[in-house]
Amino acid sequence: MQFPKYPDHLSEKMRLPKEGFDLKYDAYISAVDQKTVFLLLIAQYPEFVDESYARMSLEGFLNGILTHNPNNQLIFADLSLVGGHEALDFFIRTGGVYFKGRALMVKNSLYLMAMECEVQNYDEIHYKKFVDSFALGK
Numbered sequence: 001m002q003f004p005k006y007p008d009h010l011s012e013k014m015r016l017p018k019e020g021f022d023l024k025y026d027a028y029i030s031a032v033d034q035k036t037v038f039l040l041l042i043a044q045y046p047e048f049v050d051e052s053y054a055r056m057s058l059e060g061f062l063n064g065i066l067t068h069n070p071n072n073q074l075i076f077a078d079l080s081l082v083g084g085h086e087a088l089d090f091f092i093r094t095g096g097v098y099f100k101g102r103a104l105m106v107k108n109s110l111y112l113m114a115m116e117c118e119v120q121n122y123d124e125i126h127y128k129k130f131v132d133s134f135a136l137g138k
Helices: 049-070 124-134
Strands: 008-018 021-033 034-045 072-081 086-093 095-108 107-116
Touching: 034 049, 049 072, 049 095, 049 107, 095 124, 107 124
Parallel strands: none
Antiparallel strands: 008 021, 021 034, 034 107, 072 086, 086 095, 095 107
16 A cells, blocks of 8 residues: 655645534644654644543544544544643554554644554554654643
8 A cells, every 4th residue: 555645734724614613724744654654733623612622522533533434443542641631542443554643632722643554564662752752832
């Protein structure tokens, strides 16, 4: 399998008519090779969506990923606190591809740090180094 070509940075606005607001997001993508991609996504919700909605937002995010493709298989999902913020660590398999990540809510922003790779190229050390390299500013 070959991953599609991605720009290094993508900034978009998505209209969510059902929810009645726009979602602005920035995505930063880096490919180690054609079989491993690292992703940082920052989605900014309107001001009224804040950390009080964190668990609901994180669970909704994961459910959206899982229902997007009926072949997605959840290996695990765990809620925890990271830097005092509610976080969701998850691991999904779709055929011969893994998608592993951490999502967390800080104020009205959702941060996603993730790695997508072919099953045979999975490297926990690289994943952990990538996710642990991020620290939230004050």
